[in-house]
Amino acid sequence: xxxxxxxxxxxxxxxxxxxxxxxxxxxxxxxxxxxxxxxxxxxxxxxxxxxxxxxxxxxxxxxxxxxxxxxxxxxxxxxxxxxxxxxxxxxxxxxxxxxxxxxxxxxxxxxxxxxxxxxxxxxxxxxxxxxxxxxxxxxxxxxxxxxxxxxxxxxxxxxxxxxxxxxxxxxxxxxxxxxxxxxxxxxxxxxxxxxxxxxxxxxxxxxxxxxxxxxxxxxxxxxxxxxxxxxxxxxxxxxxxxxxxxxxxxxxxxxxxxxxxxxxxxxxxxxxxxxxxxxxxxxxxxxxxxxxxxxxxxxxxxxxxxxxxxxxxxxxxxxxxxxxxxxxxxxxxxxxxxxxxxxxxxxxxxxxxxxxxxxxxxxxxxxxxxxxxxxxxxxxxxxxxxxxxxxxxxxxxxxxxxxxxxxxxxxxxxxxxxxxx
Numbered sequence: 001x002x003x004x005x006x007x008x009x010x011x012x013x014x015x016x017x018x019x020x021x022x023x024x025x026x027x028x029x030x031x032x033x034x035x036x037x038x039x040x041x042x043x044x045x046x047x048x049x050x051x052x053x054x055x056x057x058x059x060x061x062x063x064x065x066x067x068x069x070x071x072x073x074x075x076x077x078x079x080x081x082x083x084x085x086x087x088x089x090x091x092x093x094x095x096x097x098x099x100x101x102x103x104x105x106x107x108x109x110x111x112x113x114x115x116x117x118x119x120x121x122x123x124x125x126x127x128x129x130x131x132x133x134x135x136x137x138x139x140x141x142x143x144x145x146x147x148x149x150x151x152x153x154x155x156x157x158x159x160x161x162x163x164x165x166x167x168x169x170x171x172x173x174x175x176x177x178x179x180x181x182x183x184x185x186x187x188x189x190x191x192x193x194x195x196x197x198x199x200x201x202x203x204x205x206x207x208x209x210x211x212x213x214x215x216x217x218x219x220x221x222x223x224x225x226x227x228x229x230x231x232x233x234x235x236x237x238x239x240x241x242x243x244x245x246x247x248x249x250x251x252x253x254x255x256x257x258x259x260x261x262x263x264x265x266x267x268x269x270x271x272x273x274x275x276x277x278x279x280x281x282x283x284x285x286x287x288x289x290x291x292x293x294x295x296x297x298x299x300x301x302x303x304x305x306x307x308x309x310x311x312x313x314x315x316x317x318x319x320x321x322x323x324x325x326x327x328x329x330x331x332x333x334x335x336x337x338x339x340x341x342x343x344x345x346x347x348x349x350x351x352x353x354x355x356x357x358x359x360x361x362x363x364x365x366x367x368x369x370x371x372x373x374x375x376x377x378x379x380x381x382x383x384x385x386x387x388x389x390x391x392x393x394x395x396x397x398x399x400x401x402x403x404x405x406x407x408x409x410x411x412x413x414x415x416x417x418x419x420x421x
Contacts, residue, residue, distance in 0.1 A: 076101075076102075076105040076107060076110075076380050077368065077370055077378070077380050077382075079101050079104075079105065080098050080101040080102055080105070080112075080370075080372075080378045080380065081370065081372065081378070082101075083097040083098055083100065083101040084097050084098040084101075084372040084373055084374070084376070084378075085372075085373050088373045088374060093374075094372050094373050094374040094376060095112060095114055095372070095374060095376045098112045098372055098376065098378050099112045102378060102380065105380065107380050107381050108365075108381075109363075109365055109367055109379075109381050110367075110378070110379060110380045110381060111378075111379050112372075112376060112377070112378045112379075113376060113377045113378075113379075114375075114376050115374070115375035115376055115377070118369075118376070118377045124235075124256070125256055125257060125286065125287055126256065126257045127234055127235045127237060127256035127257055127258060127259070128232065128233070128234055128235070129232075129233055129235065130187070130208065130209050130230050130231070130232055130233070131153075131186060131187055131230055131231075131233060132153060132154045132155045132186060132213060132228045132229075132230055132231070133149060133150035133152075133153020133154060133155040133156060133231075133233055134146055134148075134149060134150075134153075134155045134160065134166075134186060135147040135148035135149070135150075136166055136179055136182050136183065136186070137179060138177075138178070138179050138182075142175050142176040143165060143175055144165070144166040144167075144174045144175060144177070144179070144182055145163065145164070145165055145166065146160060146161065146162055146163065146164040146165075146166060147162060148162055149161065149162060150233065150236060151236070153231070153233055154228040154229055154230065154231050155228060158226050158228055160215075160217065160226065161219070163219070164217050164218065164219050165217065165218040165219070166182070166215060166216070166217060167216035167217060167218055167223070168214075168215070168216035169182065169185040169186060169213060169214070169215055169216075170185065170213055170214050171214070172185055185213075186213060187230075188211055188213060188230065208230075209230055209231050209232045210229060210230065210231075211229070211230050212227050212228065212229050212230070213227070213228055213230065214226070214227045214228075215227075215228065235253075235254070235256055236253070237252060237253045237254045237255070237256050237259050237262075237286075238250065238251070238252050238253075238259050238262040238263055238266070239251045239253075240266045240270075242270075242273070243277075243413065245274060245413070245416075245417065246272055246273055246274035246275075247273065247274060247275050247276070247277060247413060247416055248266070248267075248270040248273040248275075248276050248277070249276075249277040249279055249409075250263055250266050250267070250276060250277070250278050250279065251279040252278070252279070252280060252283055252294065252340070253282065253283060254283060254284065254285070254286045255283070255285060255286025255287045255288070255290035255291045255294070255339045255340070256286050256287065256290065257287060257290065258290070259286070259287075259290045259293075259294070260289070260290040260291070260292070260293025260294045260296070260297075261293060263278075263293070263294045263297050264293065264294070264296065264297040264322075266297075267297045267298070267322075267323050268297075268323075273326060274326065274327075274416070275326050275327040275328065275329070275416040275419065276298075276323075276326060276327070276328045276329070276416075277328075277329050277330075277331060277409065277412045277413075277416070278294075278298070278328060278329070278330045278331070278347075278353065279331045279409075280330060280331060280332050280336050280340045280343065280344060281331050281332060281333040281335060281336060281357060281408070282333065282335040282336070283335070283336055283337070283340035284335060284336075284337045284338060284340070284361075285337050285338025285339040285340055285363070286338075286339050286340075287339065288316070288339045288342065290339070291304075291339035291340065291342050291343040292304050292316050292317075292318060292343075293319070294343055295318045295322075295343050295346050295347065296318040296319040296320075296321075296322050297322050297323065298322050298323055298324065298328055298347060298352055298353070299318040299322045299324065299346070299347075299350065299352060300318075300320050300321060300322055300324050301317065301318050301319060301320035301321075301322075302317060302318055302350065302388075303315060303316075303317055303318075303346070303350075303388045304316045304317060304318050304342070304343075304346040304388070305342045305345065305346060305385045305386065305387060305388065306385065306386050306388075306390075307366055307383055307384065307385035307386070308366075308383040308384060308385075309366060309368070309382050309383045310382050310383060311383075316342075318346075324352065327354075327415075327416050327419035328347070328352060328353040328354070329353060329354050329355075329356050329412040329415050329416055330343075330344050330347050330348070330353040330354070330355045330356070331356055331357050331408050331409065331412055332344055332355060332356075332357040332358070332360050332398065332400060333357045333358045333360070333408070334358055334359065334360065334361055334397075335361065336357075336360040336361060336398075337360065337361040337362075337363040338361075338363045338364075340360075341360045341361065341362070341363065341364060341393045341397065341398055342364070342385060342387075342393070344360060344398050345387030345388070345391060345393060345398055346387060346388055348387070348398065348401070349387045349388040349389040349391065350388055354401050354402065354415050354419070355398065355400040355401045355402070356400055356401065356402045356404050356408055356411050356412050356415060357400045357403075357404055357405075357408045358400065358403065358404070358405060359397045359398065359399055359400070360393070360397040360398040361397055362393060362394060362395050362396050362397035363393070363394065364384050364385050364386075364392060364393030364394035364395075365381045365383070365384050365385075365394050366381065366382055366383040366384060366385060367379040367380060367381055367382065368380060368382040402415065
């Protein structure tokens, strides 16, 4: 829990989110407490939305003796810890005091989580969540539609299909609501009265597997109510399919625990593949070590990224032995963030992949979690990472080699056909 993280960013209004939840910290997340904040955090890994790009154990220790003064320092972290301690001594809420201190710090990616929601967050990074297995998206007219149904989930067992319209959740109308709020309702988060309704910042209680949720659904002229029982589910963050011409598409929705090894296995097993498409569209990040392992599937060792933590410089390297012979295209868009940008930058800078799509989000900062006196957790920015060529991603994003929108996959196929000749 002591290691640095690089958090995700807020998904666009049309981004599909699941009840697994993965979202993005925004200026308002400090007012979104408990489960609502977590909902923003993992509708994406726990659908597609925000979560974190966390550094796993190999990069957790952060020595203090060699830290040089820089644009970020320990002062904001200490201010937050002091505010929480003072509040606890005065019999007030340490979590609320910490939220106010984070807000005062001006840290765009700073956030505070209760102990319970941080545990949910850690579960999300492990690729697990409690939900019904639905991905939802909001159309341009504000209607909520089922975008994807997880195989073997309660939603799949009930016969819910992509394209079904989601009208209500436990009696709450969902048209016009942000997708993150819809996800919060799917998860069973309860909302407080601070803002009046579910459209405001709220408080969520942990929802256990076995609890039920009632959905109002429409399919064509048919309308019906469906009661689902929430279950403990595993996220499907890596999927593989083969296109005509022997092209293997590996899609990574989030870098959760084990996703990097899954990508490496997919590449190794695709012995007849003529080339690869690594689809990182909508990938808002995750565990940085998993992104590095994914890089190792396509690189023969070497530098993946450098990063600093309070002025101390560090480097991330790929393992040797990756597939460097067959052509590779990386698909990206504005929802490609954090650890996914770190990976994209490495593949682009080192000439391993042609990057196709649109400019990525531009989230290249590193957050450090720290435990507060009441067990809650504060995360504040302590540094930034750069691509192998020294390119800073934060606030800039990565420009693709070939611009493409809706036809990105088709453009990728064309590129691979040319590279394979």
